[in-house]
Amino acid sequence: MTSPSPADDDRGCLRLVLAVPLVLLTLAATSCCWAALAIRPSGPWDDDAYAGIVLACVLSVGAAGAVVGVWLVPSVRRVMGWWWVGPAVLAGGVAAVRWVTGG
Structure with missing residues (x-):
């Protein structure tokens, strides 16, 4: 029997971290x-609600971009599958559509 390589032993812990x-x-x-989907403006004059929608969309797209940025690091991609990025990219995409359509 052969023992697993030290790199394979650390993958579980690295994946958790x-x-x-x-x-x-x-x-x-x-x-x-x-939040971007839940905010409903009272009318066309409700600038605060529209600003809240834009802020929530920007934050969502930014967080999704950060997830992709972290995942693109080769050492992270090696231990984390592509499906780890899927939910964040989906949320960022929905927020981008909400941002473009303006509510």
Whole structure:
């Protein structure tokens, strides 16, 4: 029998450590996306609601971009599958559509 290489032994721990920022950023992206979708302006004069929608969309797209940026690092991509980025990219995409359509 051969023992696993030291690099394989660390992958579980490395995956757990790298999952923390990815999960936190994904939660930020999805919660900001939810806020962008939940805010309903009272009318065309409601500038504060429109500003809130834009802010929530910008934060959601930014957090999704940060998730992609972290995942693009080769050492992270090696241990984290592409599906770790999927929910954040989806939330960022929905927020971008909400931002473009203007509510």
